[in-house]
Amino acid sequence: MANLKPDELIARIDYTPPSTGWMDTPTVIRAGMFCYAAKPPSVETLGLPYAREWNPLDDDWKLPANWKEIVLEGLRDRLERFRSFKVFMDICVRCGACADKCHFFIGTGDPKNMPVVRAELLRSVYRNDFTKAGKILGKLAGARELTLDVLKEWWYYFFQCTECRRCSVFCPYGIDTAEITMMAREIFNLLGLNIDWIATPVSNCYKTGNHMGIQPHAFKDMMDFFVDEIEEVTGVRVEPQFNKKGADILFITPSGDVFGDPGTFTAMGYMILHHYLKVNYGLSITWSTYASEGGNFGFFTSNEVMKRLNAKMYAEAKRLGVKWILGGECGHMWRVINQYMATMNGPADFLEEPVNPITGTKFENAKVTKMVHIAEFTADLIKHGKLNLDPKRNDHLKVTFHDSCNTSRGMGMFDEPRYVIKNVCNNFYDMPINCIREQTFCCGSGSGLNASEDMELRLSGGLPRANAVKYVHEKHGVNMLACVCAIDRAVLPPLMQYWVPEVDVTGLHEMVANALIIPGEKKKTVNLRGEDLPGMEDEADE
Amino acid sequence: MRLDNLLKRNKDAIVKKWLSLAIDAYPADTSKFIKSQKDPFANPVGNTFSNLGPLFDELLNEMDYKSITSYLYPIIRVRAVQPILSSSQSIGFILSLKKVIRESFKKEFSDNDILKELLVFELKIDELALIAFDVYMKCREQVYEIKANEERNRTFRAFERAGLLAETSADGPSL
Known part of the structure; x- marks a missing residue:
């Protein structure tokens, strides 16, 4: 060692990895x-x-x-x-x-x-x-x-x-x-x-109906808590229905939204929209504590397991006698529904071809599965002027949209979420074209990889997505990343925290609910997160 | 300050070689991709290396800590979550600048005055490496913080769901 010259020392450091195939x-x-x-x-x-x-x-x-x-x-x-x-x-x-x-x-x-x-x-x-x-x-x-x-x-x-x-x-x-x-x-x-992050949710889902292992009474407890929260913000007491026989529509969404922020605000958004449609148009939508999971980690296990977990959707729709099924914001749930459900557990000939009873729109794309994505449903309501919206309530947000891999590449849904966003808020900026729509970059944590122990994998895999968000943040001041997927809502916040900490994450229907003018509402001063609404801070004192 | 002039005159060539060594820490197929793909959205990792030029300028100037860290973060934040690189490889690219400079001006370093200047300049590179170490550790700490927060939130919620948490007033529980 003592005899080595500096150059020789430096030469000993291996800067390059082996170049084997x-x-x-x-x-x-x-x-x-x-x-x-x-x-x-x-x-x-x-x-x-x-x-x-x-x-x-x-x-x-x-x-x-x-x-x-x-x-x-x-x-x-x-x-x-x-x-x-x-x-x-x-x-x-x-x-x-x-x-x-x-x-x-x-x-x-x-x-x-x-x-x-x-x-x-x-x-x-x-x-x-x-x-x-x-x-x-x-x-x-x-x-x-x-x-x-x-x-x-x-x-x-x-x-x-x-x-x-x-x-x-x-x-x-x-x-x-x-x-x-x-x-x-x-x-x-x-x-x-x-891996355990797949096996345990699958096991929970098989035993209790959802990935989180939430039992029916706990599920209802959480929803009751949301009812109180919504009343505090809006002054309106919503009344979600559970397991309601003869309801028009069965609503199924990922259980993650019932228990994890910021998904909880999206769940409250659904509840407010359901209430609005009930009061204004008499539409009866029911949740289910049996089919209480839209997601399907069986999809990441095997065809057979996916089929077993998915079966409860049609089974519950049949038991309750609804006309068709409305699905919440989720990613892989929709690949399972759109590409496999009809042949796997269908035909669902006991259901009707989905028609929006308020607008008369036929959802041709859901003719076989009998299940409609809520972004399509809400976009249709807005298109026909059926929602009373005040997008100014979201004026503090500069929004971009992350296309979930499964809703974009798995079912070709690109424009409906964007249409909804543009109608519920005034500032929307898309990321560059090679990072969105069918070329969208993954959140880096899908397919059951959203555990904590693989954080380096998630943060590095999410880099291309975060990099594009950073670009619109720096160029347009974007401060909110919207998405239509429960896994996205769970995993994008830590991803943003690491790469673009100035940007927060929201589901689509959180923004919809914040913009929605609900009959009988009090003067709103805060949004569902309890944050001040722009220009409304002093309203409560008047 | 003859070395400074030499470095300023040859900045482009030096930074180019430095860049090449920094990227060669990756396996061959990866480094080929990082070097060739120019679209910043298709190649966010390669895009971060545009900061090597400004970093080199800092070495030639006052070494402003704030500016240096702002140039280092984008590069090191990526490397801190790439376990394919060891920790030393993650920040070793700073020290490879020494190799580039020594190899580029072998003849000039036979002049003792320039050699003395090199020793001073290399101290600056060492300092840069230490700053890079700080930045790397901050990124790693952030990763662990994110992991810990996720775990804590999950446990908290599980307790909350099971009804094991009781709310207490701000001035403590009533006894």
């Missing part, structure tokens, strides 16, 4: 980038196999002795059952169009998060065991054997994908990498390798 670069499981393992009781609830205590950081994952056989059989089974999966395994030409489109690649800087490489992690084993070229040429054909390290690598990276499908927008073949992730996660569940 992905297949030869070993994966290191790093703290902050993964979620804790599923707790055994949560795995057992649904009768899923190999429930046990295990730790991703341990060498021994306590896998069953025949784990390899289970994985390969699971893969074979899914290749036979799901044509799209088989096609996606075969047709990728590795053109790289998707490579730099993933928020996790952009944010984490880890090349194994390029969608093409993430898919190759699995595809390489597919080639090795299911294709002639792979069997004969091995590594030359991009094939590799399934080993314990490979399985761990799959687990690490398929839980670093939020199934947001931004990559699929850019794939010339339309490969949906989210479906590859879904298949990988199904296979993990054959080995008891789920």
Whole structure:
């Protein structure tokens, strides 16, 4: 050491990582980038196999002795059952169009998060065991054997994908990498390798009807608390209905909004809108304490689990005899509804094709599912002049809108939320075009990755979204990020806190309710958050 | 101040090399992307490195702490949440400026006067590295704070929901 010259010392510092290809670069499981393992009781609830205590950081994952056989059989089974999966395994030409489109690649800087490489992690084993070229040429054909390290690598990276499908927008073949992730996660569940942030909400949902594990009386208690809060702000006492047989419409929204800020203000927004429609137009909307969850973390577990959790929506609609279902602001809930529910648990021929009884609008897009997104419903009400709104009440807000991956890429809903925002507040600024609508950047915490222990993953994955928010904040003074997704409402506040602390987060219907002039309301001086309304601070004293 | 003149005259080339070394801390495929994608929204990480030029200017001038931290935060805030980089790699790019300067002016450093100036200038780089360490730690502390707050809020709500919390008046519980 003493004999080394400064130049030599500096030369010894390794500034660059090894330049090996992905297949030869070993994966290191790093703290902050993964979620804790599923707790055994949560795995057992649904009768899923190999429930046990295990730790991703341990060498021994306590896998069953025949784990390899289970994985390969699971893969074979899914290749036979799901044509799209088989096609996606075969047709990728590795053109790289998707490579730099993933928020996790952009944010984490880890090349194994390029969608093409993430898919190759699995595809390489597919080639090795299911294709002639792979069997004969091995590594030359991009094939590799399934080993314990490979399985761990799959687990690490398929839980670093939020199934947001931004990559699929850019794939010339339309490969949906989210479906590859879904298949990988199904296979993990054959080995008891789920993460707890998914397994426990799923277990709760199966047992009590919602992810939070809220029992019916607690659900109602919370709503009663909202009733008091609303009365304090507006002077109007709303009367939400529960499990009301013969109601016109069943309303289902994610349970997260009932218990977590700022989602609670969105929940109050729904209640105010329902009340307004009841008083003005006689529309009867009911909540359900049985179908008390719009979200579906089963979607991040397996097709079968997703189907089991989703079944309660139609079951409750049938039991209550409603005409159709109105769904709250959520993201993945809508991918499940829009793309799977009708074939999974339908046909819902006991329901009517949704028609807005106040405007007469037929929701053609919901003809099959019989379920309408509340942003579409409210946009329709506004379009027909059915809501008495005072957007000035939101004048302290400069708003931008985050398109949730699932409502935008999963159901093509771009304009309705923007239309609503522009009618309930006066200052709206969209983010740059390559960050919104079908190209929207994920919040970085979707698909069950919104735990706390993986905060580094969430904050780095959310960087592209936050970066675009920062731009409109600096350019236009934007101070509010609106969204139509309960997971967004839960995860965007910490994301903003880290990257753009000047910007807060709101649901759409919080702003709607704040702008809505409710019959019999007192002179409002504060909004649902208890903040002073612009220009109304002194009204209470008059 | 011959070294200063040398550095000012060659600023663009030095910053370019510095940038290249800073980005090469990432794996090859990532660094290729960061260097080539110019759209700031498609490549927010690469976009932060535009601050290297102003940072270099600070080294040539008075080293204003406030300005320096404002240039460092965007770069280090990103690196502080990228576990693919070790902590030393996250701020090591500051020290790689020494390597760039030493390699760029090998011939000039045979002159003892310039070499002495280099020693002074390198002290400034060391100081910059220490400021970068402060910034890095603040970002890391913020990450832990966010994690802790999330956990605390969840626990609080769970207790609240279970009816285990009682409201007390501002002047304490009545005894």
